[in-house]
Amino acid sequence: MFDNIFPFAAIIGQDRLKQALILNAVNPAIGGVLIRGEKGTAKSTAVRALAALLPEIEIVKGCPYACDPDQPQELCPHCRQQQGRIHRGTRRLNVVTLPLNATEDRVAGGIDFSQAVKTGYRVFQPGLLAKAHRGILYVDEVNLLDDHIVDIILDAAASGRNVVEREGISYTHPSRFILVGTMNPEEGELRPQLLDRFGFCVEVTAEPDVGKRAALMQQREEYDINPGLFIRRFQKENAQIAQEIAAARHFLKNIIFPNNLRILIGEICTENHVAGHRADLVIEQAARAMAALMKHHEVTVDDIREVAWLALAHRKREPAPPPPPPPPKHDHEHPEPPENRQDQTPETEESTSPEKPESQEASPNTRTEETPPSESSENQAEPDRRAEKQNPRQNALEQIFEVGETFKVKKIASQRDRIFRRGSGRRSRTRISQKQGRYVKSTSVAQTGDVALDATLRAAAPYQLQRTGGNGLAVVLQSEDLRDKVREKRIGNFLLFLVDASGSMGARGRMTASKGAIMSLLLDAYQKRDRIAMVSFRKQEAVLNLPPTSSIETAAHLLKEMPVGGRTPLSAGLAKTYEVIRNYLLRDPTARPIVIMITDGKSNVALGEKKPMTEAFDLASRLGLDERVRFIVVDTESQGLVRFGLARELAIAMQAEYFKIEDLKADTLVNIAKEKVE
Incomplete structure (x- = not known):
């Protein structure tokens, strides 16, 4: 071996x-x-x-658990029955x-x-x-x-x-x-x-030192050419390490641990904000082992400090942030300078004012399309009925926003059902058609050939007196007795984001927050073996920015470069969503896609002859008929004096869950998905 x-x-x-x-x-x-x-x-x-x-260990011969003959209290049930007739061996x-x-x-x-x-x-x-x-x-x-x-x-x-x-x-x-x-x-x-x-x-x-990397390559080459010679070359050093371990094992039981050093361990763990007391116990045992290796009769402070980092590397936590300072007194006597106040002007998707858009306050990368200077200073058209009367050739500023701060997402999982699936992952629990996962029940319907012995024996037991011809078997089984195991395990999901990338999304950092939420969910999807995709719609079309993938590198690049600006072709976004979902379900009919739409529900570009909003609602209604897909609509419309409420109507038409713009914050968006898909 x-x-x-x-x-x-x-x-x-x-x-x-x-x-x-x-x-x-x-x-x-x-x-x-x-x-x-x-x-x-x-x-x-x-x-x-x-x-x-x-070194080799002493065992009880024939014991499948390699019991230690010198530890009778640790013997397995089989060896306890053989006490007095135990034969020793080594391995x-x-x-x-x-x-x-x-x-x-x-x-x-x-x-x-x-x-x-x-x-x-x-x-x-x-x-x-x-x-x-x-x-x-x-x-x-x-x-x-x-x-x-x-x-x-x-x-x-x-x-x-x-x-x-x-x-x-x-x-x-x-x-x-x-x-x-x-x-x-x-x-x-x-x-x-x-x-x-x-x-x-x-x-x-990986080893950062170039000289050591070169030595590593040379040693590996020598080992591959002649393993026996290479092993003999290090035989003395290996034997020395083995002797040190054996001596330390023997010395361990005699190590003294001073009580005052336990206080030191407690202080170290407290300073590193560890949860529970397992770190204290591990450091104590590790310090004993270090003292035994160093042949100290008594554990020292150096022994503790030498091993503490090993026990704390995965347990130490950052201290809780200090509470915010109390608000200053008499704020009305010291009003904020006008330049520090938040703009409270009600927003619409495309302001009619020629002033600089609010979204540019976040200093995004901005590039202007090829339009006359007189037109480039004009803002985007209103998304309501008035937009249809404006010049369709009018273009707006195109902006690229950075990806917002990422975060650790909470659990998102689909509801359980009775469908048997294949695959792997770590998100949603489902019945599995493979011989993997937890055995939860039995069934008389043959699914995987994974026989449930307990259920099979129970099914055959009542008929044993009437059955003959067992060929010496204690239990005679027939085909109708066989029961299969029903197993469950976690597999991945498919998440599709439909993102409004029109000009209004640049206001108040909406797109930055959206990108941060999408990137965070992508990181979580990568860890849980999910697949994720993203469709954005702007100007006159919808684009599949991120095809179904788990590549974080590709996703990060595409998200970072996704532009914002232009009109709002919601119908095109819904049509592209249908296309992506349809193709995915054709490849995997048992998949359970989750579509998260981030939009204000407005539309001013149609695919056909119908009015943009009428066409979008018709498409949304047809999408909502597919029970395999779960929809969530997050309304990005600003809190202003004038509200259209179109996203809510869109959610009703699509039979989707609806939430307002204030729920678009990164952690809240994930909570929305969690609450509605579990």
């Missing part, structure tokens, strides 16, 4: 990662390590190299890699189907947590695992036992292991509750 493993001592750089792994090897009570960083930074190589140099440390698509049965264990049919008894089949006992459980891309699988692993890591209670069985066995998880933060974060369960966290990056 450990033949030709790259030597631990030969790994160049990554000193913090190697230190975290060694400390866990000395004292597994630390709770494992989460390795955050890019691919190709020797994460898995370091884990396997460490396991290769650790190397196991490194168990958890597959990304592992099921609950594969991880925790379940009923052995073949033994149940042959003998008629429920026999427990151990899972990966049993195999990892007294070894290393390596979980690559832990942030992409289903949450319930991560919960099972972390519960076992914290308690040292795996408890299985389902499908008519109740079984407990020891499961103590060094948990090592890796993740790329760009692909999504772990929930804070799960992140806190890892004792250490290490950020790994």
Whole structure:
């Protein structure tokens, strides 16, 4: 198993990662390590190299859990029955890699189907947590695992036992292991509750030193040419590390921890604003391991400071901002200068005043179209009936606004239904047509061939006395007895933004806020394996700015360069939305698109002979008939003396949820989507 493993001592750089792994090897009570960083930074190589140099462990021969014969209180049920007849053996440390698509049965264990049919008894089949006992459980891309699988692993890591209670069985066995998880933060974060369960966290990056990078390439070439010779070259250094770990393990139980240093740990955790007390406990255990490595009989302040950053890297939080200062007294005696007051003039989409538009106060990048100077100073046409009488060739200022501040979005999920889907992701829970996910119930309808043993046996039990010809089997099954498992897991969604990019969106930073909200949702969609698209409409047409994608680089560029200005062809935007949704549903009929429209509901450009508003309402009504699509309308019309209320009417025609412009703030917009799609 450990033949030709790259030597631990030969790994160049990554000193913090190697230190975290060694400390866990000395004292597994630390709770494992989460390795955050890019691919190709020797994460898995370091884990396997460490396991290769650790000493062999004594086990009970024939035990599937590798029980320690010197720890009778930790023996599994099988070994307890064999007490007095236990045979000792040794083996190397196991490194168990958890597959990304592992099921609950594969991880925790379940009923052995073949033994149940042959003998008629429920026999427990151990899972990966049993195999990892007294070894290393390596979980690559832990942030992409289903949450319930991560919960099972972390519960076992914290308690040292795996408890299985389902499908008519109740079984407990020891499961103590060094948990090592890796993740790329760009692909999504772990929930804070799960992140806190890892004792250490290490950020790994590529080696910045050019000389070390050259040495790394040379060593890898030598290893590939002759692995045996390369391993022998570092045999002495590896043996030295192994001896230090073994000596520290033996020395650990004699380490003294002064009480005054526990106060120091408490102060360190308080200063870093950590939640809970797990950080305190991890630092204490890590300091013991460091003292054992350094052969200190008593933990020192230096031992604590050396390991504290490993326990605090993923737990420390920023302090809460100070409360705002009280308002100044007698404000009426010191009125604000006119230049600092907010303009309270009621807005319309296109002002009839020749003054500079309010939107330019935010200093966007502005470019003027090829129009005569006398026309370029005129503002955009009113979006109501008067707009139709104005010159259609009139153009307005075109502006490009920066992407607003991004934010961490809250949960957005579609409602559950009974449709079986395929796919992956981390957003909406659905029934899955693959042998993945949580087993929630059984069905007599064959879906996946994923047999539910407990339900199958219950269905066959009443008929066993009448059935013969079982060929020695304890249970005789027939086709009508078979039951399939119904599993659930999370998959991604498709989010489509329909954005009004006409001139009115530049006022009061509306487009900046809209871009910030869209970018934030795109980041969240990337982390949750969603697909997202964006359609904007302005001038005479609608454009698919962002085709269905999960590429954050492409999205950032397109959002940043999306221009604002011109008239309002709402009908074209609705038609383009229909086209994008139709094509997406043709490729994936089980998809559940969510369309979020950001508009004031006005329209002054038609596709056909009808009046613009009449045509837009007709198209909206037809779009709303598709029950597979959920619509949300956010009204961007300003709070002024004159309000048209067209977005509300549009939402009614489309059977969509309606919200006003004040709800367009980034965090509120996400709350709107969350409240209405869950």
